[in-house]
Amino acid sequence: MTAWTGDVRMYPGLLAFTGRIGPADAHAHACLQLLVPTAGTVRLTGADGATRTVTGAAIIPAGVAHRVHADAGATGLAAYIEADSPAGRAATAKLRATGELTDVRTWLTAAGHTTPAPRPARHSAWNPVLDAAVRAAVAAPGGPPSLTALAAAVAISPDRLGRLFAGHMGLSYPVWRRWIRLQRAMGAARAGENLTRSAHLAGFADSAHLSRTVRSMFGITAGDALAATGWR
Template identity: 45%
Template sequence: MTAPHLPDDATRSRWRGGVVVGPGLMAFTGRIGDAPAHAHAGVQVLFVARGRIVLRDAEGGEAVAEMAIIPPGVGHEVRADPDTIGFVAYLDPDGLTARAALRRFAGLSTGRAESWVAAAQPRPPANPLDLPAGNVRSTHPAVADALRIATGYEGGPPTLVELAARVGISPSRLSHVFATEVGLPYAAWRRWTRLQLGLGVVGSGGSLTEAAHAVGFADSAHLTRTCRELMGLTPTEVLIAIGWRPDPQVS
């Protein structure tokens, strides 16, 4: 297969719409644009109401998606036709909704674009009246404490060593149970949470530099790199998309 040419900045479809940011969730509704190769720490759920989206995986495989579920840590690109409208949600993997979404990958390769589309297809539950008890996991008390402390920690989620001291277990033990329960290493979850909190600071009127310092990034460049890695967009592109910054291409 010949690799398609990813649009440059002058020809890329751009994101425009509204965003909701809350604990464990970032949701976008509106015009979906292109995103170059990236991976994100959350579970991404995508629905297209109008238009056309092509997802491309790290191996070059492609799939046209009206709906898709993309697992955390999986490299992919998004290419959207102009004026494609839809909904994109990023879910922290500790939530029941994210866990339910990931269970849909049973028997599928999580790294393939066609699997992301297949996992999102409507299907009847095995038992429409109740959820089998084996599909519900209890949260380890140390992880529950860690999530509560880290989410509300002044200056953004602390390092693993700092958090382990607050929870009262060793860093190695917390690292193990956190990854088991949440589905990602703590470092990945921390990056995503800091990005969510940083965008919230900007939405409240702060600059990118103020946001970076408020949530634990070294500087605005560090925040920008993280945003691109997790969402495939720079913070400025995200802020323009949701109307918190003017679009320089609009006179």
């Protein structure tokens, strides 16, 4: 089978792949997926066995089993979106308003009638305490600490810091922390570290913990995600 090969970019709440789209056996993931083929033929099979061709784009719901079929010349974009983000919640609402979440036709129709996602409520100015917290969390050895530890480091209550993250980042702190850990682990691996070392640097217990997290969120292993970018 033709492997997925291309470029992978990760940001808090989003992983975006662009390049050659390959087939994928039945799987599900905790993130929503926006699939936009730009060349070749890509088809999706839902849990009921029905298969449809993606003629424009598809929004695949979180937690719904599906298969991907792609010919050798298929290329495009696959964006994995945090289900609990504003964009993720808006996409899920659109899917539910369109039809059954397990029906491939719903995925195709919802993608063809998208509306801009609502912006998360934000304060008028970036909060200096949150800025300090983000800097401390990103720089922390072993990955971002717990909310309680981070709040203590910037002299603010955990509850207040949690509200600042939700208001400014559009993600709860635990969700943001998970994405930052993944970002750090992937960055370390692409810089030459093995998966075990990369996992430890990002705060995961071991490479198996890292791979389980990646598979849960994106439906693939950490090694598969890295291999798509040419990592060995």
